[in-house]
Amino acid sequence: MAEEQKMTVEESEQYGRAIDARNRALEKTQYEKEQKLPSKDELPSPLTEEEIKQRVGEMNYRNMKDAKIMNSINS
Numbered sequence: 001m002a003e004e005q006k007m008t009v010e011e012s013e014q015y016g017r018a019i020d021a022r023n024r025a026l027e028k029t030q031y032e033k034e035q036k037l038p039s040k041d042e043l044p045s046p047l048t049e050e051e052i053k054q055r056v057g058e059m060n061y062r063n064m065k066d067a068k069i070m071n072s073i074n075s
Contacts, residue, residue: 007015053061 047055
């Protein structure tokens with residue numbers, strides 16, 4: 001490439017910003033509004049062992065409590 005065809009740093013940065021702006025316009029990306037995190041007082045209390053047993057079933061609870069390995073949460 002000939003010397004007169006090279007971009008200066010400023011031209012390169014300007015070109016990059018123009019390409020980024022064009023790509024953002026074409027992406028149609030939606031950004032959710034920032035939500036306020038709940039305060040510590042608004043968080044629910046941890047589940048008791050009885051509530052966990054009711055949700056997952058007593059046998060599943062007992063099997064996982066006694067198991068020495070960690071299974072996938074989504075299994």
